[in-house]
């Protein structure tokens with residue numbers, strides 16, 4: 466009797482769990498409906514392209530707030546995000562002053578009191594070292610760094626809201642380093658690996674080194690990033706365990722470089738990535754190569770201001786932090802194996818996106834757990850019915 470009760474309960478638990486997983490899936494799929502309207506303009510206020518590079522402005526307008534994305538190749542490539550509490554805030558550029566690159570305030574977001582938060586990330590240097598002993602220990606044998614502020618950058622090629630710039634240095638003829646900015650108006654995933662999850666409050670920057678002539682056969686690369694975050698700099702890196710799914714196979718971690726008032730308060734802005742780069746433009750799993758990061762270090766504010774025209778123009782005083790991301794671990798193939806390397810980051814305001822179980826994983830879990838539970842349920846029901854039948858027959862037995 467008690468066994469039958471347990472079995473019956475097991476059956477109902479099965480139904481409960483099964484419907485729980487089903488509702489979870491619809492919850493994960495349908496929860497986010499927040500959207501922004503995107504408007505793109507190149508070199509706001511100018512008819513002809515300015516000398517020295519382009520300034521792309523993407524306005525992402527919400528109900529009563531706006532996220533301004535400014536992407537600039539005057540100097541080192543830089544992306545500035547400004548969040549305002551008005552849906553009609555605007556960007557104003559004083560071009561003669563902006564191009565002189567010696568004063569702050571030549572790029573303004575108006576009205577100035579609508580600004581809630583701003584952050585910027587600058588790709589300052591590309592470093593290359595000769596890993597003769599294949600230890601991937603980037604402490605020896607650095608070649609002179611490539612200063613990205615001294616590169617010649619192509620005009621922005623733009624198919625809104627996606628923009629690409631490529632840069633070359635006088636020291637090499639073939640190959641380039643390219644940056645692709647994608648701004649999003651709604652939640653979704655990047656099209657290529659690592660398929661980062663994004664929200665309407667973030668943008669994605671993909672950087673790739675295509676055909677750069679390595680200066681040694683054992684060359685490996687590092688990228689130096691610098692960031693500012695208004696009153697709250699990006700000064701802390703968190704690494705957390707994530708789930709392995711079909712979007713980024715075999716990568717279990719997410720790294721985020723964040724700005725927050727203090728450890729317990731909300732995150733205001735972030736640069737987020739998965740610690741993986743790819744050695745081909747159409748990668749397979751074998752082309753993945755892990756990456757590592759150094760701790761954020763305070764940087765010179767003057768150097769940062771001179772390296773990027775956009776930072777110089779917008780910020781008056783800076784508290785920059787910088788870190789290096791190195792590509793490849795000991796034993797991994799060197800850059801010369803494919804002469805290609807790509808890496809992707811998400812830059813945004815507010816809380817960074819968090820991966821949840823993908824629909825595929827949920828379906829597998831639902832089938833894997835649900836099917837035995839349905840069998841259990843049917844078995845339970847069958848035992849209940851049998852027991853009832855047996856009970857009712859045994860009830861009559863004493864009469865015999």
Ligand SMILES: *[C@@H]1O[C@H](CO)[C@@H](O)[C@H](O)[C@H]1NC(C)=O
Nearest residue numbers: 527528529530549550551552
């Ligand atoms: C923001 O927009 C929503 C809907 O458009 C409105 O209900 C709300 O009052 C607005 N909030 C502010 C602070 O203006």
Ligand SMILES: *[C@@H]1O[C@H](CO)[C@@H](O)[C@H](O)[C@H]1NC(C)=O
Nearest residue numbers: 561562564565566567568569
């Ligand atoms: C900025 O540079 C321009 C010309 O390059 C010069 O006329 C101006 O005086 C400079 N301003 C400052 C504040 O240095």
Ligand SMILES: *[C@@H]1O[C@H](CO)[C@@H](O)[C@H](O)[C@H]1NC(C)=O
Nearest residue numbers: 529549550551578579580581
């Ligand atoms: C926007 O925020 C500022 C303070 O940062 C406040 O003075 C202003 O009233 C706010 N505007 C709206 C429309 O909420």
Ligand SMILES: *[C@@H]1O[C@H](CO)[C@@H](O)[C@H](O)[C@H]1NC(C)=O
Nearest residue numbers: 595596597598600602605606
């Ligand atoms: C490589 O290994 C050799 C022999 O172990 C050592 O002498 C040399 O210093 C190493 N070079 C680097 C850059 O680590």
Ligand SMILES: *[C@@H]1O[C@H](CO)[C@@H](O)[C@H](O)[C@H]1NC(C)=O
Nearest residue numbers: 609610611612614615616771
């Ligand atoms: C890069 O440009 C800066 C400023 O124009 C200059 O001071 C520096 O020497 C240049 N670096 C290289 C490696 O050319």
Ligand SMILES: *[C@@H]1O[C@H](CO)[C@@H](O)[C@H](O)[C@H]1NC(C)=O
Nearest residue numbers: 637638639640676677678679
């Ligand atoms: C540059 O590319 C051309 C054609 O793709 C090739 O013939 C040449 O050898 C390359 N030069 C170097 C230095 O790799």
Ligand SMILES: *[C@@H]1O[C@H](CO)[C@@H](O)[C@H](O)[C@H]1NC(C)=O
Nearest residue numbers: 499527530664665666815816
């Ligand atoms: C994006 O920002 C808006 C406005 O600050 C906020 O209401 C919304 O919840 C944010 N969405 C996400 C996914 O963080």
Ligand SMILES: *[C@@H]1O[C@H](CO)[C@@H](O)[C@H](O)[C@H]1NC(C)=O
Nearest residue numbers: 681682683799800801802803
């Ligand atoms: C890259 O360099 C290594 C080390 O010298 C060499 O063994 C290998 O053949 C090179 N790979 C290619 C594709 O050139």
Ligand SMILES: *[C@@H]1O[C@H](CO)[C@@H](O)[C@H](O)[C@H]1NC(C)=O
Nearest residue numbers: 725726727728729730731732
């Ligand atoms: C952290 O910041 C919040 C405001 O975001 C503040 O209320 C709290 O007191 C701060 N905590 C510490 C330890 O400073």
Ligand SMILES: *[C@@H]1O[C@H](CO)[C@@H](O)[C@H](O)[C@H]1NC(C)=O
Nearest residue numbers: 592607689759762787788789
């Ligand atoms: C990146 O690495 C190079 C070479 O070790 C070093 O000179 C530079 O200071 C590092 N940058 C940061 C931000 O740690």
